[in-house]
Amino acid sequence: SGASAQKPRQVIDKIRECYETSYANVHRGVHTLGDRITIALEEARETVRQYLNAGSTEEVIFTSGTTASINTVAYGWARKVLQPGDEILLSIQEHHANFVPWQQVAQWTGAKLRLIPLTDSGELDLAAFDKLLSDRSKLLAVTAISNVLGTINPIDRLADAIHSVGGRILVDGAQSIPHGPTDVRKSKLDFFAFSGHK
Numbered sequence: 001s002g003a004s005a006q007k008p009r010q011v012i013d014k015i016r017e018c019y020e021t022s023y024a025n026v027h028r029g030v031h032t033l034g035d036r037i038t039i040a041l042e043e044a045r046e047t048v049r050q051y052l053n054a055g056s057t058e059e060v061i062f063t064s065g066t067t068a069s070i071n072t073v074a075y076g077w078a079r080k081v082l083q084p085g086d087e088i089l090l091s092i093q094e095h096h097a098n099f100v101p102w103q104q105v106a107q108w109t110g111a112k113l114r115l116i117p118l119t120d121s122g123e124l125d126l127a128a129f130d131k132l133l134s135d136r137s138k139l140l141a142v143t144a145i146s147n148v149l150g151t152i153n154p155i156d157r158l159a160d161a162i163h164s165v166g167g168r169i170l171v172d173g174a175q176s177i178p179h180g181p182t183d184v185r186k187s188k189l190d191f192f193a194f195s196g197h198k
Contacts, residue, residue, distance in 0.1 A: 004197050005178070052192065053183040066174040067097040069193035070141075073170055074101035078139060084110030086138040089162070091116040091124055091153070093146045098172040102141055111138070122149045130161070137167045144176035152176075159188045
């Protein structure tokens with residue numbers, strides 16, 4: 001399935017080991033199992049931090065998946081920050097998980113959605129994007145790789161452009177993360193959402 005992937009033996013073995021020997025709530029209680037699983041979680045967070053070249057483990061937040069991560073940014077950050085007249089830029093190639101939350105945030109805050117079209121070859125229309133960009137552009141939410149077309153978007157260029165007008169960028173990395181690391185500092189990403197099941 002394009003929506004998920006079979007799990008490598010190491011993942012299956014680690015999950016089994018956790019259920020059999022270390023299953024407990026993290027950051028709760030002062031007992032051996034709780035300590036063991038908390039240490040494992042924080043080691044995993046550090047592994048992800050290194051993989052993404054994030055600045056600190058405080059920048060790595062675990063959720064149930066990409067959709068929940070995008071929702072966390074939309075409903076926890078954007079809903080509080082965006083004002084009437086602000087603009088959210090989205091490409092028309094976005095998965096619903098990176099589209100619907102922004103529609104809702106726009107309704108709640110009075111912000112406006114601006115859609116970036118595609119070229120005839122299915123790539124993001126960068127000329128149209130440049131025309132949409134303004135000092136009202138507060139967020140660009142864009143996929144790194146389209147789940148439908150496989151188009152790879154120029155994330156570094158997009159991040160530089162939105163930052164040049166004082167905006168932020170959220171990248172849906174669900175399709176890109178299985179193909180290699182994303183350096184969130186080099187690419188200057190404010191938010192990068194992905195899941196571990198692809």
